[in-house]
Amino acid sequence: xxxxxxxxxxxxxxxxxxxxxxxxxxxxxxxxxxxxxxxxxxxxxxxxxxxxxxxxxxxxxxxxxxxxxxxxxxxxxxxxxxxxxxxxxxxxxxxxxxxxxxxxxxxxxxxxxxxxxxxxx
Numbered sequence: 001x002x003x004x005x006x007x008x009x010x011x012x013x014x015x016x017x018x019x020x021x022x023x024x025x026x027x028x029x030x031x032x033x034x035x036x037x038x039x040x041x042x043x044x045x046x047x048x049x050x051x052x053x054x055x056x057x058x059x060x061x062x063x064x065x066x067x068x069x070x071x072x073x074x075x076x077x078x079x080x081x082x083x084x085x086x087x088x089x090x091x092x093x094x095x096x097x098x099x100x101x102x103x104x105x106x107x108x109x110x111x112x113x114x115x116x117x118x119x120x121x
Contacts, residue, residue: 006075014068022060031055049111057107058100066099 023033031051047055070092076085 002080003076006079007072009075010068010072013071014064017067018060018064022055022064026055026059029055033060047112049113052111053104053107057105057111058103060103061106062099062101062103065102066095069095069099 026033032047033055070087073085073087073091073095076082077087
């Protein structure tokens, strides 16, 4: 039961980051992003390709995965006694680099094309 709770806790943290906290922070910087599945549209303001790359790809998806894997390691170390999951500085930096690069790839591949954004306005 403990492994299931540890993994569920990590999954909830990752989803909360990517679905709620990252869009809140992006909106505070003036970048209209989706909250979960609801579009926040402010008077026809569309997200540019660069904003999508950084805020949805790197900040939302990449850091969301980083939060999820780091919390998973921490919970497995603390509650399950898994010594190999101890979150050392090297493993945290490795996760941060790996998931940031993954977020860059995700943002680049899934970002809308510039001409598609121009046609929508």
